[in-house]
Amino acid sequence: MLSSTVRKHGLAVAGVCMMLLIGTACSDTKSADSPPAGSQSSSTPGASTTPGDDSSKPADDPAAANIKIVPAKGASAVRPDKPVTVTTTAGTIQDVTLKDDDGDKVSGTLNSEKSQWTSAEGLKPGATYTVSGTAQGTDGKSIEIDSTFTTLSAGSSLKASVAPLNGETVGVAMPIQIFWNRSVTDKAAVEKRLKVTTSVPVEGTWHWMNAKQVNYRPKAYWPAGTKVTVDINTRGVNAGGDVWGASSRKISFTIGRSVVSHVDVAKHVMTVAIGGKLARTIPITAGKDGFTTRSGVKVIMEKFKTKRMDAATIGIKPGDPNYYNISNVQWAQRVTSSGEFIHGAPWSSGSQGSANVSHGCVGMSLKDAQWFFGQTLRGDPVVVTGTSRHMETGNGWTDWNQSYSSYKAGSALA
Missing domain, CATH: 2.60.40.3780 (Immunoglobulin-like)
Known part of the structure; x- marks a missing residue:
């Protein structure tokens, strides 16, 4: 013109x-x-x-x-x-x-x-x-x-911490966990920026634990050997109010072999299946009256070759008949935030396989504990049965203690 x-x-x-x-x-x-x-x-x-x-x-x-x-x-x-x-x-x-x-x-x-x-x-x-x-x-x-x-300048910046770690090899029950430094009020906007990519087809879903944590788990345990990539593409996202995503990040991890353990508290026995085949049956002792071991699907959270265990951390004070303070508990693997471990317990060898005498942990011989420690990864499941006390949501990595449909309902996009 x-x-x-x-x-x-x-x-x-x-x-x-x-x-x-x-x-x-x-x-x-x-x-x-x-x-x-x-x-x-x-x-x-x-x-x-x-x-x-x-x-x-x-x-x-x-x-x-x-x-x-x-x-x-x-x-x-x-x-x-x-x-x-x-x-x-x-x-x-x-x-x-x-x-x-x-x-x-x-x-x-x-x-x-x-x-x-x-x-x-x-x-x-x-x-x-x-x-x-x-x-x-x-x-x-x-x-x-x-x-x-x-x-525009943000009133607050949203940043993420992630488990598992980049490059880590984890167990088949490992949930992806994203921890936010700020509360997320627009969960749907943030969840739309999250993506999980797998080397083989895997159905899974996000689930908001609270305003500062969102987890992801598959419908069934991860297939062994799966390569997983998590894209947290939150740079520029409005998380609600004046909270804006400051950065994006990507992590990749690998699923190890399948190691699934079952503890029967009533029968005082633990079985370990590796690759779907029974690898070992282990005599154990679990929580005595007043310290009942929780039933449910637990996930190994931490592993220690030696660990100090002080009853004061669970509210038992020195002078109480149930007080203990052991500086070198061997082959300890944490399965709850509240203090349940699977570990070597030579002091209870006479009760392993026949009676429950612990303060809630699953104890076994040092030989069995060392063997078990060598088989597992962070993220391996331990399914406990035989008690009327059940896992509380959030007491450890409790993602597997509800049906998949119920878990999926916790997605902001469901």
Whole structure:
């Protein structure tokens, strides 16, 4: 339209161009083949720098690349959860780089026509971003892409800690656990940014334990040997209120061989199956009256070759007949937060296989305890039966103590 006017009214259009140059936002793109003066102008007179505005650069020649960038050049307080787009109505986009003031790049994708680039990740709160690149018009000429904007500052930043650790090999019952440093009120928005990828098909679900923890478990135990990757793509997500995701992270771990143990408290025996086959039957002792061992699916949380066990940690004070303080309990494996372990207990050898005399732990000979310690990984399940006392939610890694359908109902996206 403008070029047509130029052909017909050269002098008049010069005046129009001068008015546009004075009254519009400055250029976001520069032609690599044309002189900068008078070659391009903004299509949005009086363009503002508020979030969501775009920067656009129509060319005088309809065959030239015509660049539009959202958000606008110089925009401030841009929401970190909104995508950045670079669009041309003529020709193709050759390349786009979006990076913050620390030099960290944000990935993006081109559509099939290469006419629009869209960022694929969230942005950091309180950061200045630069958009750069080139586009090529159907006339074969290149146009530079050049823009900057600033995202809004977060009142609080959301960060994640994760179990298992990156590169760890864990047992078949290991839940993925994400611990947030801030309470999440928009759980659905955050959960949409979480992704689990497995080397073999595995059905699973997220489950919110509380506002600061979300877990993931499969429908059944993880298949042995599975490679698992967890993408926590929370940079730029609004977790509710003025809490924004400050960063994203990715961890990968491997599922070890299947080691599933069963403890029958009433029969004073533990069986260990490795790869689905019985590997050993072990005489044990469990909790006596007043210290009943909990029944349920427990998961090995920690492993210690030696561990001090002080009854004061469970509320039994020195002077009490049940008080103990043993400095070197061997081959100890924690299965509850409240203090139940599976460990070597040479002091109860006379009761192992026949009576329950412990303060809640599962005790066995040092030889059996050392063997068992050598077979297990963090995340291996220990299924306990034979008592009327049951596992409390959150007393350890209790994800397997409810049906899958009930567990799935704890997803914010269910």
